[in-house]
Amino acid sequence: MSLSKINLVVIGHKDHGKSTLIGRLLYDSKSIPEQKLQEIEAELAKAGDESFRFAFLLDTLEEERRGGLTIDIMQTPFKSKKHVYTIIDCPGHREFIKKMLTGASQADAGVLVVSASEGVQDQTKQHAFLVKTLGIQQLIVAVNKMDQLNYKESKFDEMREKLQPVLKALGYEGARMVPISAFTGENVFTKSRKMEWYTGPSLIDLLDEEVKPSTRPVDRPLRAAVQDVYEMGNEKVIVSKILTGMLEQGRAIVLDPSGEVAEVERIQTFGRDLVKAESGDSVGLVLNRPVNASRGQVIGYPQDRARAPKSFVAEMIVFAGATVKKDEALTIRLGTADARCRVREVIEKIDPINLTRAAGSPDALAAGDVGKLALIPLDPLCVEKYSDFPELGRFVVEGKSGTVAAGIVLETEVADVECFARIHAGLGDRWRARPAC
Amino acid sequence: MTVPSIDDTYLDALEKRSIAIIREARAQFKNPAALWSTGKDSTATIWLCKKAFFGKLPFPVIHLDTGVKFPEIYQFRDTLAREWDLQLIVAKNEEAMKRGVSPQKDRLECCTLLKTQTLKDLLVKEKYDALFLAIRRDEHGIRAKERYYSPRDDNFRWNYENQPAEMWDLYVKPSEDFSHMRVHPILHWTELNVWQYVQRENLPINPLYFAKDGKRYRSLGCQPCTVPIESNASTIDEIVKELEISKIPERAGRAQDKEKAYMMQKLRSLGYM
Numbered sequence: 001m002s003l004s005k006i007n008l009v010v011i012g013h014k015d016h017g018k019s020t021l022i023g024r025l026l027y028d029s030k031s032i033p034e035q036k037l038q039e040i041e042a043e044l045a046k047a048g049d050e051s052f053r054f055a056f057l058l059d060t061l062e063e064e065r066r067g068g069l070t071i072d073i074m075q076t077p078f079k080s081k082k083h084v085y086t087i088i089d090c091p092g093h094r095e096f097i098k099k100m101l102t103g104a105s106q107a108d109a110g111v112l113v114v115s116a117s118e119g120v121q122d123q124t125k126q127h128a129f130l131v132k133t134l135g136i137q138q139l140i141v142a143v144n145k146m147d148q149l150n151y152k153e154s155k156f157d158e159m160r161e162k163l164q165p166v167l168k169a170l171g172y173e174g175a176r177m178v179p180i181s182a183f184t185g186e187n188v189f190t191k192s193r194k195m196e197w198y199t200g201p202s203l204i205d206l207l208d209e210e211v212k213p214s215t216r217p218v219d220r221p222l223r224a225a226v227q228d229v230y231e232m233g234n235e236k237v238i239v240s241k242i243l244t245g246m247l248e249q250g251r252a253i254v255l256d257p258s259g260e261v262a263e264v265e266r267i268q269t270f271g272r273d274l275v276k277a278e279s280g281d282s283v284g285l286v287l288n289r290p291v292n293a294s295r296g297q298v299i300g301y302p303q304d305r306a307r308a309p310k311s312f313v314a315e316m317i318v319f320a321g322a323t324v325k326k327d328e329a330l331t332i333r334l335g336t337a338d339a340r341c342r343v344r345e346v347i348e349k350i351d352p353i354n355l356t357r358a359a360g361s362p363d364a365l366a367a368g369d370v371g372k373l374a375l376i377p378l379d380p381l382c383v384e385k386y387s388d389f390p391e392l393g394r395f396v397v398e399g400k401s402g403t404v405a406a407g408i409v410l411e412t413e414v415a416d417v418e419c420f421a422r423i424h425a426g427l428g429d430r431w432r433a434r435p436a437c
Numbered sequence: 438m439t440v441p442s443i444d445d446t447y448l449d450a451l452e453k454r455s456i457a458i459i460r461e462a463r464a465q466f467k468n469p470a471a472l473w474s475t476g477k478d479s480t481a482t483i484w485l486c487k488k489a490f491f492g493k494l495p496f497p498v499i500h501l502d503t504g505v506k507f508p509e510i511y512q513f514r515d516t517l518a519r520e521w522d523l524q525l526i527v528a529k530n531e532e533a534m535k536r537g538v539s540p541q542k543d544r545l546e547c548c549t550l551l552k553t554q555t556l557k558d559l560l561v562k563e564k565y566d567a568l569f570l571a572i573r574r575d576e577h578g579i580r581a582k583e584r585y586y587s588p589r590d591d592n593f594r595w596n597y598e599n600q601p602a603e604m605w606d607l608y609v610k611p612s613e614d615f616s617h618m619r620v621h622p623i624l625h626w627t628e629l630n631v632w633q634y635v636q637r638e639n640l641p642i643n644p645l646y647f648a649k650d651g652k653r654y655r656s657l658g659c660q661p662c663t664v665p666i667e668s669n670a671s672t673i674d675e676i677v678k679e680l681e682i683s684k685i686p687e688r689a690g691r692a693q694d695k696e697k698a699y700m701m702q703k704l705r706s707l708g709y710m
Binding site: 077105237280396 | 584609
């Protein structure tokens with residue numbers, strides 16, 4: 001039996017029990033080496049602090065131990081009956097959004113931890129909103145700390161009722177919820193005997209049931225991103241990563257945005273040639289005629305090739321210490337390409353915590369903001385909608401000191417930006433069922 | 438809990454990701470190099486580089502020689518460097534070695550001078566802007582916090598508190614703020630995955646990993662600081678089977694990981710691997 005790998009991000013407000021849950025998942029799945037457990041017992045005996053027991057496991061940085069915070073992300077694997085989960089713990093503190101997004105960008109699904117006693121807090125909403133913005137569709141909600149409320153069914157029902165409208169507003173209507181106690185382990189790995197009123201699966205079984213590994217879209221149109229060109233002997237080998245679809249030897253392909261056409265003479269890997277390569281493969285291509293191939297180009301078949309639109313609309317998250325202004329020229333990285341884009345319009349600004357939208361058309365997005373912008377590439381650039389081709393529909397904005405914002409492409413070739421802005425400002429999350437513009 | 442088998446497609450997926458990361462780094466950095474300890478992880482990484490570049494690495498491979506490595510390491514290194522046509526650079530901190538720096542006196546100082554300092558001196562001399570390292574997240578708590586691309590500042594320090602954002606596979610770009618970038622192609626692999634890959638690809642492996650007289654080395658450090666484990670696994674297949682059921686951490690025999698609390702953390706922040 002083959003296991004699939006699933007990347008899971010654990011999000012939620014500070015101290016709602018994210019780290020404890022992760023520690024519990026690792027512990028109950030027996031993923032922690034014996035020696036490590038003994039080390040922890042020894043350290044705890046010195047510190048005398050029982051309550052951070054499992055979170056301690058993950059916090060190996062000195063400062064974190066002292067402060068009780070989780071500063072950075074970690075990727076720690078554990079196995080269930082069905083999958084190998086790699087958990088990405090995310091800091092709950094509001095200053096660490098950049099780190100939280102780095103972790104979330106690798107996730108296939110999310111577990112939102114909400115304390116049953118504290119209820120929905122700022123980072124509960126903010127995190128869920130941000131992961132939705134990054135394109136994560138699968139979310140499970142763990143209502144934690146049931147032990148503090150005597151495992152009462154009424155308390156879980158209360159939380160569920162409070163959560164449902166919040167989840168709906170965030171775009172996660174219908175997300176399933178489990179009552180758990182990460183600290184005592186109830187309903188995490190095994191069904192709880194203390195909550196017999198709960199007839200659903202334990203958290204791990206729910207994850208196994210609900211979460212699907214990201215599938216490689218082989219049936220989609222071909223998209224391959226050119227990483228580099230190697231000169232080998234007297235041949236140019238175009239090194240590319242197949243993102244979607246299937247590349248076949250002998251077929252004619254187009255290199256965009258330049259539009260050059262050639263046939264695939266050979267698909268090369270170390271040691272052997274392939275007849276075809278599919279999404280996920282990194283291969284070398286030798287074409288039947290010389291072309292101007294370079295990093296950043298996108299390869300497709302002529303009938304459904306990649307396009308370089310004159311404009312596109314994106315939803316963007318701005319990191320701390322940065323602003324994005326109207327008419328500004330941004331440097332973005334999308335796929336393997338670098339390009340400059342001008343901000344044609346800041347269509348809308350959204351506060352991720354209160355989900356409020358600023359009235360009118362704001363001039364800029366400040367640090368921590370999420371917003372929609374219309375962008376115009378100043379250099380030819382292949383851009384796709386995130387919903388069509390995720391790897392070519394997501395990008396980062398580079399500032400002087402690295403990445404300052406991340407974005408998802410909602411629409412390309414928006415002919416009339418003003419029309420788009422009028423329709424979309426005020427639609428809230430219903431934009432996802434938007435009319436064409 | 439029985440471990441279902443990891444099949445080829447799982448290892449293929451790991452391999453493809455690593456190759457894509459290696460090729461990205463080659464495209465973005467002008468003067469990279471790879472570190473090679475001759476251990477299974479760095480040997481697998483060098484093999485992945487061979488695959489990425491269709492047989493011949495376009496950059497040098499560095500061995501940090503502390504002078505007290507196991508003799509088997511030196512033999513293995515020279516043989517494989519020839520077979521794989523590697524541009525091998527052996528770097529030593531002769532000055533510190535002459536001064537008699539040793540683990541018996543101070544392990545932190547020894548590791549720092551004979552490994553970290555040697556690397557620093559070489560980087561200053563050769564101006565490498567990227568280094569490929571074979572570290573994995575599951576090796577140690579501190580390494581679990583690493584990223585695929587991880588910058589080092591001018592003092593070769595790792596600012597683990599304020600790491601740059603790394604979104605999706607858009608890795609951190611080179612910058613004047615960094616002295617060099619550490620690139621970690623097998624970060625997402627586990628110890629078991631590496632052995633399964635070694636098994637599948639039939640990679641040459643240092644004989645120290647195989648059991649002799651009921652003991653074998655699970656991790657290869659320098660001779661004075663590496664302790665073997667109890668084992669009878671004398672082939673790659675046996676090692677894979679043993680790992681599938683073992684609960685002892687891989688680096689259990691590595692003294693610098695344990696000694697003073699947070700030793701590994703301190704070492705890494707000073708530029709260690």
